[in-house]
Structures are given as C-alpha cells and as structure tokens.
Amino acid sequence: MKRGTAVRSAVLWMSSVGLLGACGGAPEQTPAPVDGDTVTTASQSLVSAPPTPFGSWMSYLGSLPVGGAVASNTGTSAAYEGFKLTVAAHTQVALEVTHLGTGVGVDTGLFVYGPKDVNGSYGTRVLFQDDDSGYGELSKIPLATFDAAGEYLVVVGWSNGLGKQYRLQASCVGGACVANPTPAPTNAPVTLAQFPLEGNLQALLNGANAYREDMYSFLDRYDFAWPYSTFATVDAAAAAVLAKSEYRGYRNDPNPGTYTYAAFQSRMYGQFQPLHQAILDTYGELGTNAQVKSYFREFSTGPNGDNWRTLNIILLPGSRHVLVYEQTAHEI
16 A cells, blocks of 8 residues: 555645535526636746734635625735635535636635634634636635534635636535435435545544554545435445545455444554544544444565554544544564
C-alpha cells in the first residue's frame, strides 16, 4: 500500500464530486449574464486565505441564505468580503461564485470559517476553501458539511479589482436543510469526497502511532452528500471505499464482518481506543447510528515478515461522514 507517512495528503479542495440532485423547493431564477458571456482564460495568481483575526479590514455584507444568493462588487483593488451563513447541525451545502451574475475576468477565492463562538469569533481554521474549481477562475465548493449548528462566515476574496459584480450562491445538497426529504432509493450509492482529518483526531492518532513500532494505524475522513430521509447503508459506504485503488488488496476478503460501533471498540488496538469516543464527539454522531464493516488481509514480505491489516469502514450516517480506519501490525 502506498503510505508515505501517517498523515496522508488529503484532497480537500476537490474537483467536482458529481453532486447530486435537487433538495426540494422551486429552483432559483437564473440571473442574466454580466459583461457578456465569454470566459477569461488568462491565468491569475491564487487568491490566498484572508489574514486572521479578520479585524476591521474585513467587509461584512449581511446574510447568505441556504437556497439563495447574494451579489456584490469587487471594487478596484484586491480585497475580501464576508457573509453570514446560519445552519442547523448536519446541514450540507454547495457554495459557488456563479458564472451567471459575475463579471468577465473576475478571479475569486472562497473560504469558510466557524462556527461563531460566544466571544463573536469565527476562529482561524479554514473549514473549506477553493480557488478555481468553478467556471473559469471562479470558486466552487461542491460539498460543505456543517456538523455543528450555528453561524459560519463565508469569505469571498479576489486578486484583481476590476470593479465588477460577483454573485455568491449557497445551495442545499443534503442533510438538515432539505425540506420534506424522501426515502433513499434502493441501493442508493454513496459518493465520497475526501477532507483533512480534524486536528484533535490527528493528534490522538499520532500519539498512538508513537506507542510501538509494530502496530500502526491510518485514519482518513470522507464526506458524502445525502438528501434523503433514510440513512445510507454501511454496504454502500464500503463499496465506495473499496472502489478506490489504494484499498484493492481488501477486495478478496471472503467474509468481511459488520459490527455495531460499540462492539467495534474492542477490535481496536488498545492505544488507539481513545479515538472511538472522540470520533463520535467530533462529528456529533450518535453511537447507536454508526456501523462498521471490516476487511482483513494477511501477507508476507519474507522470513519474519508477516503483515496483518484490517480495513475498518466507519459509517456515520447522521453526520454524513465515512471514516476509514486501517489498522496494521507486522512481525519484528
């Protein structure tokens, strides 16, 4: 398996993940094009995240409603503007600076912070960001999953102050924002998008991996948009994970096991067991909802070189996350 370090590079600012149908309600009326309908292809510099704390230099322009859009103007110099996004727990949205409604040649960056704390701070950690995944050099975040209810800050930045309009849209793609959700179709697939692991979970993993040389584990986070009233299945989550080439070695396990989350704890090496509750706490998930499917493989790399590996696919259906916990051991 290609694993350079315990912290593998996560594909956070993803290409489009093929998301997903409508979430109910009448579609928003499409605005007229601005400044014609020709995309500018000249490459601009990346729009970096705004400096924090934001301070008085950040322009706050009101609320961005889920299922709606806001418009503003870039002015004549590089700058940032922020919008308040208020959501319920486990809301999933797509954020985009849209081609229609945005002036030709505008180059944007998109950043999300929060939730806002009791001191009025959105923090300094970027939850989601994108530079050029949208049309031309516009920004698009196809999936942002908000585990905690509250007020978040969506920041639009630009590198070229052309004095032109831009339009920012927030669309519901799953979770708590879906009005009158319907049951999931039979055998509905899970489409995974990878994100970096939260810092507290990474710290627990790093500490446990330092415990002994012959036992090592990896933990990766994936999200999936889910607009239905019924939960995804652990079999669908497992199929999506095993479809990835890095996990192909587990496809031949003839008898994978399926466990409740409570039963899974005893199957973790002792030094990694603090992750068990921390995963639920981090994502606001009920342990009674979570399920785990486990695959095993064993191989030898020569004399005294036996390896044992278990791939544990953890489905958190309420919060729309899949955690892939791979546990390895080898002879020494």
